[in-house]
Amino acid sequence: MSHDEAFDSNDAAHRVPLRLDYLFTSHPQTHVINEVGSNRAPAETCTIGAKDDLEAINAWLIEHRESGPTLRSYRKEIERFYNWLVLIQHKSLGGVTPDDIDAYDLFMTAPPDTWCGPRYGRRKTKRWRPYEDALSAKSRSQAKIILRACFSYLVAVRYVVGNPIPLERPTRKRAAGERSDGLRERHIPLPAFRKLIQALEQQAAAPPSQTARPIAAAERQLFVVRFLANTGLRGEELAKANMSDIACEEQPSTRRSYWTMSVGRGGAFPRKIAVNSTALEALRRYRQVYETDNSFFGESSPVLLPLSGRRTPPRFLSAQMVYAISMEALKIASLHYASSDAQTSALLAKATPHWFRTTFATIAAQCGIAQDVIQRQIGVSSLQQSVAKYPDADPIELFDMVAKLKL
Structure with a gap:
């Protein structure tokens, strides 16, 4: 069963469509979604009743279904990461470690050509690729922020025990127009x-x-x-x-x-x-x-x-x-x-x-x-x-x- 087919088995009224099938015809590691991993919480403690990674990811995305831009951004990043996690690391969400996050950050700096496709039309059947090109430092940082948010949710609902993505703290001097909390002000006076x-x-x-x-x-x-x-x-x-x-x-x-x-x-x-x-x-x-x-x-x-x-x-x-x-x-x-x-x-x-x-x-x-x-x-x-x-x-x-x- 492909990832898409497994995901379609969820209640259609409470489902966010994902593309988690990248290169599955040549990399049939679909079984990893059922592997527990050392960071997976006991199933009986999970408050959302997710049986596997796909159901856990869907539960997180549903939390943001009312905000279109946020949902699209979150879905894009979790699709990229989970395809990489399955096909490169051969792991499930419960097995992710900080070393995996470092490896993923390096991967985003130069994804192989087979993982890249033109921006428009990438999501078409059999032509979809997770990336358009290498990601900038800013885009990689944003990707990790979103992934950390996902894992924070999974910790809160007791699907995993801990968050493998450390909180990034800014060390540079504050730039002009930047607030004391590190967030740049973006408004029209x-x-x-x-x-x-x-x-x-x-x-x-x-x-x-x-x-x-x-x-x-x-x-x-x-x-x-x-x-x-x-x-x-x-x-x-x-x-x-x-x-x-x-x-x-x-x-x-x-x-x-x-x-x-x-x-x-x-x-x-x-x-x-x-x-x-x-x-x-x-x-x-x-x-x-x-x-x-x-x-x-x-x-x-x-x-x-x-x-x-x-x-x-x-x-x-x-x-x-x-x-x-x-x-x-x-x-x-x-x-x-x-x-x-x-x-x-x-x-x-x-x-x-x-x-x-x-x-x-x-x-x-x-x-x-x-x-x-x-x-x-x-x-x-x-x-x-x-x-x-x-x-x-x-x-x-x-x-x-x-x-x-x-x-």
Whole structure:
């Protein structure tokens, strides 16, 4: 039985498709997934009931199924590592040692040609290869961070006893723009963000062509940037949002009404976020340009529409499409300031859509908003721990905080 076939035996509703079959026709070591290894915890202590490595890997990935980019990145790295572990080291997860991690790091610096393929089309049947080329030091470090996260999960659920990947501690001097915790700040300062909006507004007012499609594209770019930055949403959360998710609610304690949005229903971190007047204005303008109903209650159409407008049945865009729209907006604004403001142009050229979330969080923190309030709004990956640490976060404070930002 191949790895894919073994994996397909899991419940299809709780499964993340993997490619763990690289070169299995010439390297039939599939039996290693059932070998225990010296680091494997006793089966009776495992809290997820995983019978083998594939089920354990799947359980870890399912934890991140609501975050598209994170899931894709984690799946890619565990696919690469597990293929290497089986085919080169002939081991299971329970047999991994720190020496194996060192060997894998060396392997990533120069994977054999038989392990490499062109970036596009690598995942096609019989043509898939785990790598495009050798990985840079930064990419190898990121791969080990992800693998360490996987093993940390496996330790927590008692599938393995210990984490074989040591925690990497930075030894270099702190670089300019880097926080004291070693993480580089990546956000758009408020003056630069306002310039970004100005450039997109000008683009929407005078697109290259006055036909409907360029106007719709420009308005959609403006909306996506303004809405993401004013709510702290992930791109995939915007892609999945319904108009009916947005509602005006009265808080009994203040007798004031607030606009809210339900996010992540059925996912790992469902929550209700605040929607400020700037985000609402952006949404209403966008829907008006698309000649679509601005109503909310009972309105089942997606918040983010295709360029052709509303369809029946409604068609939701993908998270990848939201990413592409955001990147195009950043590119347009960067080119807009190329000759008049080189600093802003350079900043926007290196920015990514994730920066809209960090911009929201950073500006909120600069305004003195408590960490737990910000975390509840943006739904960070450590939300469960944050809620346990800050059990008394006031939803009214959340609504008032978001209302003040107006990015």
